[in-house]
Amino acid sequence: MDFIEPILSVASEIYALVEKVKANRKRCHRVSDRVKALEELVRSIRQREMFQSSDELEKSLKELSITLKSAEQLIKKYTLANWVERILNSSSHEDEFKSMNERLSDAFQVLSGALQVEQGNMLSWTKKACMCLDAAQGLYRSVSAKHSTKFSNWSRELHQTEVKSEVHGCINSNKFLVAEGYRVKLGGLELVETEMSLKKSTNHKETRSLCYSSPQMLSDISHYSKECEMYSFGIVMWEVATRKRPFEGCSGEEIYKKVYEERYQEPLPDDCPEPLGHLINACRAYDNFQRPSAGGKLVTVFTSCTAVFSSVGTFRCQ
Numbered sequence: 001m002d003f004i005e006p007i008l009s010v011a012s013e014i015y016a017l018v019e020k021v022k023a024n025r026k027r028c029h030r031v032s033d034r035v036k037a038l039e040e041l042v043r044s045i046r047q048r049e050m051f052q053s054s055d056e057l058e059k060s061l062k063e064l065s066i067t068l069k070s071a072e073q074l075i076k077k078y079t080l081a082n083w084v085e086r087i088l089n090s091s092s093h094e095d096e097f098k099s100m101n102e103r104l105s106d107a108f109q110v111l112s113g114a115l116q117v118e119q120g121n122m123l124s125w126t127k128k129a130c131m132c133l134d135a136a137q138g139l140y141r142s143v144s145a146k147h148s149t150k151f152s153n154w155s156r157e158l159h160q161t162e163v164k165s166e167v168h169g170c171i172n173s174n175k176f177l178v179a180e181g182y183r184v185k186l187g188g189l190e191l192v193e194t195e196m197s198l199k200k201s202t203n204h205k206e207t208r209s210l211c212y213s214s215p216q217m218l219s220d221i222s223h224y225s226k227e228c229e230m231y232s233f234g235i236v237m238w239e240v241a242t243r244k245r246p247f248e249g250c251s252g253e254e255i256y257k258k259v260y261e262e263r264y265q266e267p268l269p270d271d272c273p274e275p276l277g278h279l280i281n282a283c284r285a286y287d288n289f290q291r292p293s294a295g296g297k298l299v300t301v302f303t304s305c306t307a308v309f310s311s312v313g314t315f316r317c318q
Contacts, residue, residue, distance in 0.1 A: 234283025
């Protein structure tokens, strides 16, 4: 964490310089506001007093340090009288501020993401199991939402309608939002479609990442279905358990070879509780019929999750 103190020092210098600028005060203050948000994030990292941090977090801090030094140099130009006149006669200053604000915004996103991963690695298996249960409830229980085109309000149970079987249509980790207390909520409900409508679609496969695609989808054996969605959900649960990205660094051809030809499953951590590991692997099963059924009261999914809780402790999901 060698970069924290230098980052905080540069941030203080930027605040002082902003008060001395002779032109573009509003733009300079916008830069200062973004730096302030980053400073608060860095201070929260320092308060954790971690003895070790991940390489990704260290890299993010290093990149932020470089970006802040660039911001300092940009602001400093507008405090020097001999520079101001030349800068104001040029149109490049607008592009400079736009580029700097984008860099600061990107730095905030990268650092936030690295911090979330760091925190996720510290989660107990009980908490991870509860996150998986939240995700399952979000996908399969009766939910209330707003439909973007036809209905102002509706309530439906995915995979459970009597007339037509409905699927979310695009399950991946980006569709599950992590709220305060690590409660997981499902987003993208406007994407919900029936299996029949997806069969008629000609371009739906292009919108789904290959690493979440079932063997059947990869090989064009079948259209998107409840079973394919269960496989995608299994990949999401694997991400929760491992805090890793599925098939990271693999090309589309490599994913196809591993998943379809070799029937490969990325391994779970050695200390993963057996009931949770069994459920995740069952959802990622090669054959459709081997994956948990999403019928009726979802006995398979919720019984497995309940077993997880009894095996890892008495923590109760609120």
